[in-house]
Amino acid sequence: MVVRTCSLVAVAATVLAGCASLPTPRSEAIHYALTTDASLRELASQCQSLSPQLESKATQTQRDWWRRNGAAVSAADYGLLQLNWDQQTAPIEDQRAYLSMQVIEMVQSDASEQVTDWLDDRPERNCERELTAFQDGERDLSRNSDHFETLVTLQNDEKQQMADVDQARVINARYRRFGRSLFVVEQKLQAQGCNQPQVSILRNEWPLEVYDAVCSDSSYVLMQCEWGRCDTLR
Secondary structure (H helix, E strand, O other): OOOOOOOHHHHHHHOOOHHHOOOOHHHHHHHHHHHHHHHHHHHHHHHHOOOHHHHHHHHHHHHHHHHHHHHHHHHHHHHHHHHHHOOOOOOHHHHHHHHHHHHHHHHHHHHHHHHHHHHOOOHHHHHHHHHHHHHOOOOOHHHOHHHHHHHHHHHHHHHHHHHOHHHHHHHHHHHOOOOOOHHHHHHHHHHOOOOOOEEEEEEEEOOEEEEEEEOOOOOEEEEEEEOOEEEEOO
C-alpha cells in the first residue's frame, strides 16, 4: 500500500500544523482504511473495462469486500469527521472543510498511484491477481491488527455518539455543509479539458455527491462521486 510520510489525515489531526507533528495511530488507521477502500474502487473500475469476466469478478469482489469491511471504512470516515469538526465553530469550520477536501483528494491520489503500481504493464493478468487478493481476504482491514483495533474503537465511538440524537443532528449538519469531493472534481474536470470550471454541488449526501460544472467554453459537465471517487455522467 502507498504510504506517505506526511498524510493530510495527519495534517487534519494536527489542525494546520503541517508535517511538524508526527501522524498519530488514529490518523494512520483512518488513512489506511480509506485508502484501501479507494484502491479497491479504482482497481475495480479499471479492471471492469478489460473483459466481461473481470467486470463480473470486480463487481462481486467489491460487494464481498464491503460486506466484510464496510463498517470499518465507515468508522474511519467518522474518525475523519471527528478530527475535522470536534468542538469547532466558524470561521475555523471553513478551514477544516478545506482540510477535509484535501484529505479526500490525497486518498484518491494514493489509491490511483497504488493501482498503477499493482497493474504495471500487464493489467489483465494483474487485475485477476489483485482482485483475488481482495476477494480472498488478503486485503481485509483486519489483517493489520493495530489499525483494526483503532477502527473498532472508532466504530464503538460512532455508535455512542449517534445514539445522542441532538449531538448527531449537529454533527451531520456540519458534516454536510460542504462537498468533500470538490478538489477531486476540479482535478478531473481540468484533466478533461474543462478550463476555469464554475462548480456547484447538486446533491450532498455523503458518501454520494453530484456536481455540475460550466467550463470556460460554456460546455456543461455533470459528475457523480461516491466515497470521493468521481465519474463524469455527461
